[in-house]
Amino acid sequence: MNKMLNYIDVSGLNLLPFLEELLTYFTGFGIGAIIGIFIAIIIGLWLIMSAILKLALYIKKIPASFGRCVVTTLLNFVLTLIFGFIPLVGVIFGLVATIWSIKQRHTYDWWDAVIVWLFSILIPLVLLIVIFGALMGFGVLF
Secondary structure, three states: OHHHHOOOOOOOOOOHHHHHHHHHHHHOOOHHHHHHHHHHHHHHHHHHHHHHHHHHHHHOOOOOOHHHHHHHHHHHHHHHHHHOOOOOOHHHHHHHHHHHHHHHHHOOOHHHHHHHHHHHHHHHHHHHHHHHHHHHOHHHHO
């Protein structure tokens, strides 16, 4: 590992040998292991987002099972992927489709769906601030 760090030349920004060494290191795993790690990360993020949606629904006092949250999160991913390719308005369509799927599967009101969606955005942000605050010291953040 120290051998790779010796290649960094900050004055000339010669990072090509470093990147070649890094690629050689990761290709030792094999393409199957790299694809497997990538799939595991996607599944892990999917389950984490489902748990956050379940927590947001619990905060709003809307009854829902974890399995229903998993399906809703998968539907959100698919709808965002479909609408995300439309230039300029794809993000807005994806956002409306995500809130619509929460409304259709868990609530009967658009405002409840928007509030649950906002909770599902704010919960990870608060956790991120708390984790980084604990790692860096609370005085840095405040």
